[in-house]
Amino acid sequence: MTAITGDQSLLREINRMALVRVVQRHPGLSRADLAKQTGLTKSTVSLLVQDLIGEGWLLESDIQATGSAGRRPTPLFLDGTRLAMIGADVSVDTVSVLTVSLTGDVLTGVSEPLAGKSPEAVIGQLARLIGGLVGQSRQDGRQLLGIGVGVPGAVLDTTGVVKLAPNLAWRDVPFQADLRQELISHEVSGLPIQVQNDYDVAALAEYEFGEEIAPDPLICLGLGIGVGAGIVVRDRLFLGAQGFAGEVGHSILQVEGPLCSCGRRGCAETFIGLRAISTQISGQPGDLLPVATIRALLARNDEAALLAARRAGHYLGVLIQNLWTYFNPGRIVLGGPTCELGAPFLDAATSCIERYAADCGLSLPEIRLSRFGGHSIAVGGAALVKHALLRPFDPRFRNA
Numbered sequence: 001m002t003a004i005t006g007d008q009s010l011l012r013e014i015n016r017m018a019l020v021r022v023v024q025r026h027p028g029l030s031r032a033d034l035a036k037q038t039g040l041t042k043s044t045v046s047l048l049v050q051d052l053i054g055e056g057w058l059l060e061s062d063i064q065a066t067g068s069a070g071r072r073p074t075p076l077f078l079d080g081t082r083l084a085m086i087g088a089d090v091s092v093d094t095v096s097v098l099t100v101s102l103t104g105d106v107l108t109g110v111s112e113p114l115a116g117k118s119p120e121a122v123i124g125q126l127a128r129l130i131g132g133l134v135g136q137s138r139q140d141g142r143q144l145l146g147i148g149v150g151v152p153g154a155v156l157d158t159t160g161v162v163k164l165a166p167n168l169a170w171r172d173v174p175f176q177a178d179l180r181q182e183l184i185s186h187e188v189s190g191l192p193i194q195v196q197n198d199y200d201v202a203a204l205a206e207y208e209f210g211e212e213i214a215p216d217p218l219i220c221l222g223l224g225i226g227v228g229a230g231i232v233v234r235d236r237l238f239l240g241a242q243g244f245a246g247e248v249g250h251s252i253l254q255v256e257g258p259l260c261s262c263g264r265r266g267c268a269e270t271f272i273g274l275r276a277i278s279t280q281i282s283g284q285p286g287d288l289l290p291v292a293t294i295r296a297l298l299a300r301n302d303e304a305a306l307l308a309a310r311r312a313g314h315y316l317g318v319l320i321q322n323l324w325t326y327f328n329p330g331r332i333v334l335g336g337p338t339c340e341l342g343a344p345f346l347d348a349a350t351s352c353i354e355r356y357a358a359d360c361g362l363s364l365p366e367i368r369l370s371r372f373g374g375h376s377i378a379v380g381g382a383a384l385v386k387h388a389l390l391r392p393f394d395p396r397f398r399n400a
Ligand SMILES: [Zn+2]
Pocket: 249, 250, 251, 260, 261, 262, 263, 264, 267, 268, 269
């Protein structure tokens, strides 16, 4: 097959990143194993691996002499010591930025309350915080691979435009282009920038930085003021035609139920969202209690708080039941601040879903809490950068 002129470097990058993906999935493989797994020749693998080691993607453990058997093949691993990504979490009230290693370790970070909610104010603040971390990385001798941002809205991933972010009142914001422009004044240029929905990137945090190969499909359910899901199916985020897939907080759990922020009635958010829980406790419509306050009430067995947390947990069980039937997921990961309510909330969800499973005689998918806690979206931003770089064949990521 003749390669088309100009595509040679893309072809090479596709082969290189295929090797990194295989090592990520199967740490400790040798060059010969990699040749078998990828179908590349041993000499090509050797050349590419040498470059990848030189650039900080891979490392080899010490060569061990094994007597008469000679040299044992050298095992290869992802190198967590030299490359890093910057991940950001733009939420409704704060902006957090982290530097994360290739293996998912949080190296450094900063968080501030949002100074304003206009796109200009948020992007300006975000660029300043990123500029600080880029400077820090330069001092530390870490090479940065890119910047990834999770935003609370639907994003078109081919253009980096935020289509709709209801809680920030944004529509059609050219986020990626504006951030790139703003970063120039902070002496940051030349780094790829990726933007995606907050719960979608949180799912990628589990997918790219998980301790083992993630089951397929993988669903990450984010629980906070809003409720949303990031869904990874067959190695890619499932985003839908306009980026709205996974907006499960607006699936209907009760016909003609309470009025939701989206204008519909009876959405999951009106039972599971933090405002719904707060309103149940205080009796004030639209109230929003800090999670710490609700936790303190639960700790002293406040009856209204216990009832509210259990009721929300029960509806979470209903929502998980629905996701289970729609996607037949291999694993569901729960993340977001509401998880911090702990047993009253989570146990109610578990007993609800276990009852559904018993009723139909099926065993539940694996359900676990996010490993990254409150950092899951910012770590997810970093995971998005890694996910995109490891898939150079995917045209969705080429505009970065
Ligand atoms: Zn709704």
